[in-house]
Amino acid sequence: MNQMLSPAATLSNHPLYSSSQIPRYITQTEANQLATFSQRAFFHIPVPASFSLPRAICSYGFYILAPNHWNPITQTFTRPFRFAHNRTLVIQLTQKSQTTTPRLCVKTSQPATPLEIIHIKQALRRMLRLNEDFTRFHSLHPLAARKHFGRLLRSPSLFEDIIKTITTCNVTWPNTIRMNNLLVQKIGRGDFPSPKQLAAVTESELKHLCKVGYRAKRIIKLARCIVNGSLNLSELDSPTLTTDQLYPKLLAIHGIGPYAASNLCQLLAHYDRIPIDSETHRHFCKHHNLKRPTTHKSINRLDKKIRKHYTPYAPYQFLAYWFDLWQDYEDHLDKPAHDWQPHELDAFTASNLN
Structure with a gap:
């Protein structure tokens, strides 16, 4: 069986990596693969001329939460992506400098299929909000424009965004970090847990394993609603929805209150509500x-x-x-x-x- 372990236990002596340069929770196999990134899949994603990877990644607290990992020494971003049959690829993201065409460089821990590369590109575009235009905001906020501020990191999926938001409510930041670490380690097997994985555990198991407290009931109910088809999150990601239409739909999700709903609005690119806490x-x-x-x-x-x-x-x-x-x-x-x-x-x- 592939043992789940801390990266420091596997790569700390490797000449290419220190324990701070790789994800918090990976398998022994993935650790070995990370040491040979250069032999795996390699592709690029074009970005706007003013794009800054360090600014875009390290713009919102989610970059600190597992399975995301930012290396401040090498200025690289790493996280796993899960595919069919529980196959996981770990990606390493850097920004190419001194090129005529601004672009991101993506390396994978294993050879990737064309469909997997498409999925990774789509996920990264969502995470980095590469389809959004911040020209109007920058015209209202010149200082933000000078700092290339606006692209706030989010998750590859709305489901992960919702769970992460739930773990930030009524809790200190260190405990939010711990909850996400445990969700990845105990339930997600090195990646953020899927709805199916969370739907399969009981409330008491989730409380015990991941220290999420009262949030366990909310998390499991959300996951089971998605698995049984009674909740379709893609409907909330529609660009045709106004904030006034989106906000009550978010409030209708069990366990989502005014703060969480407002925060999810900005994660869905509706910036006209402030989640006040x-x-x-x-x-x-x-x-x-x-x-x-x-x-x-x-x-x-x-x-x-x-x-x-x-x-x-506004807006x-x-x-x-x-x-x-x-x-x-x-x-x-x-x-x-x-x-x-x-x-x-x-x-x-x-x-x-x-």
């Missing part, structure tokens, strides 16, 4: 010299102030807000996110940032 309050109060709200009435007043503050950036209020928040994080560590070291990735708690 305690971190939003912390950041806004800190930078506008306001007292933190303590009552429902004062919370509602603050929420209105936050929405009003970002109204000039990109979330992007403007996230630019401010992410800049705060980078200022806190005095370096851009793509240079953050592994030991710094769980530093974003209110006690550290106040």
